[in-house]
Amino acid sequence: MDNATFRIDTVLSDVHLLLPNAQHLMTRLNAVAQPVFVSKFKILKDVEERESASVSGCTVPSTPTEGVQEGVEEEEDASPPRVSHTPPLDEDGDLDVVRRRPLEASPGRESESRTGRGRGREATCPIIIIQASGDAEEGCGEEEDEDADEEDVPRPDIIRIEHTMATPLEDVGKQIWRGAFLLADFILSRQADFAGATVLELGAGTGITSVVAATAARTVYCTDVGEDLLNMCQRNITLNQHLTEGKENQVRVRQLDWTASDLCTDPEEPFAWTEDEVAHLHDETSLIIAADVCYDDDLTDALFRTLYRITSSLRKPSRVYLSIEKRLNFTLRHMEVTCEAYDHFRHCLDELSNMEDGRIQYEVERVPSQSIPQFFQYERVQYLELWRVTAIQK
Ligand SMILES: C[S@@+](CC[C@H](N)C(=O)[O-])C[C@H]1O[C@@H](n2cnc3c(N)ncnc32)[C@H](O)[C@@H]1O
Known part of the structure; x- marks a missing residue:
């Protein structure tokens, strides 16, 4: 597995490639022979750390759309206006492609770069610790790491997540997406709203947002589809159990397919729901969260049908938080930049x-994104948005 294999539909999440000083530790191959890495994400509690959290040198400079968006965001109580998609154009009207600047060198990074670590997107050098058997039910691999030092001792401000780096489209949930961080930032900034709540996460992927939600919420149903992905998600929940130590808070990884009409309660199926859990979900859930789940129109339709079905069957009033990254593409079909x-x-x-x-x-x-403090280091691009849907039963 020295060379990554890229298929025509291989997708890469910017999150891992742009972390300026991240070590990407490859730990094993998963059941479908994809290399699995572990990354550590620090929860920035300190205000100064938080203020410098957006990955430097990578933010998209002002474009004609930026002013429009900022204006929109300031009016928190206004009904959601349509945001103009005017792409950045040069004087001739050609698409002005903004290239990311290489990450700036820092003294600390000089020595890192000699070891091949932390050189940014050009040089993401995996350090292979072990190649595990891929059995998802076994431990987290930590105790098998011969080089384990005190850095590997669970810390209350560090989230460790197993993920892949590049996947075919059907496996995008195995990467972490910026929307997950925006939603996690929001949860950390609104701990009182989440405290003691029952939360349902849809399309949870690696489970990082559920991990963050569980620091405040009493129960988090962390859901997605696909046994391999759910196994990885379960491992991540186990890896981060220390964050809820001493609390009764818990994350339950469950299967929830937006294209299915019901929750799976077949005990023969992995990650199926018990009847008690289904009842608990309907009786207690007041918050539904989903990060970066709208990238295919048919799936988006299925997601919204699921949201309607679930919110209209909940006993409590509920709120849904959806993060999305507006990805601009030039399409030959439209001969323009669309989203x-x-x-x-x-x-x-x-x-x-x-x-x-x-x-x-x-x-x-x-x-408004500006109202959400940044607790994680990632690139808070201007096209990252958070939407709130309040369901009011009559
Ligand atoms: C772009 S990923 C986002 C993952 C994660 N929320 C994040 O932001 O890092 C989209 C997620 O939607 C999930 N998904 C796609 N189709 C689904 C379906 N029919 N039912 C449930 N989840 C689905 C994928 O498995 C994937 O985890």
């Missing part, structure tokens, strides 16, 4: 807020 997945997401939000079924009503609003 179809984002446009479809906004269309679904509009449909929800205009829905009148006599039983439930939805209020949709955008949470």
Whole structure:
């Protein structure tokens, strides 16, 4: 596995490639022979650390759209306006492609670069610790790490996550996406809202946002599809149990497929729900979260059908928080820069807020990103958004 194999639909999350000083530790191959890495993410409690958390040198400079968005974000209580998708253009009207600057060298990084560590996106050098058997139910690998030092002792400010680096589209959940961090930032900034709550996460991927939610919430149902992905997610929950030590808070990894009409309660199936859990979910859930889950129109439709079905069957009033990254693409079909997945997401939000079924009503609003402090080091790009949907039962 020295060389990564790229297929035509291979996708890469910017999160790992842009972490300026991250060590990407390859620990094993998963059941489908993808290299699995462990990354550590520090929760920045200190205000100064937080203020410098957006990865330096990588933020997208001002574009014609930026002013529009900032104006939108300041009006927290206004109904969600349509954001213009005017792409950045040069004087001739050509698309102005913004290239990321290489990450700046720092004294500390000089010695790192000699060892091949922490050189940013050009040189992501995995350090192979062990190649585990891939049995998802075994321990987290930590005790098998001969080089384990005090850095590997669980710390209350460090989240450790197993993930892959590059995957085919159907496995995107095995990477971490920036939307997961935006949502995690929001949760950490609103601990009182999440304290003691029952939370349902949809499309949880590696489970990082559920891990953060569980620092405050009493129960988190961390859901996704695919046995291999759910196994990885379960490992991550186990890896981070120390964050909820001494509390009764717990994360339950469960299967929840937006394209299915019901929760899977077949005990023969991995990560199935018990009847008690289904009842508990419906009786107690008040918060639903989902990060970066709208990238394919059919799946987005299925997600919104699921949101409608679940929110209208909950006993408590509920709020849904959805993060999304507006990814701009140039398409030959349109001969212009478009963002179809984002446009479809906004269309679904509009449909929800205009829905009148006599039983439930939805209020949709955008949470201004500037109001969310940054607790993790990642690139808080301007195209990263958080939306709140409040379900009001009549
Ligand atoms: C781009 S990833 C985001 C993962 C994670 N929330 C994050 O932000 O790092 C999209 C997630 O949606 C999940 N997903 C796709 N189709 C799904 C479906 N039909 N039911 C449930 N989850 C699905 C994927 O498995 C994946 O974990």
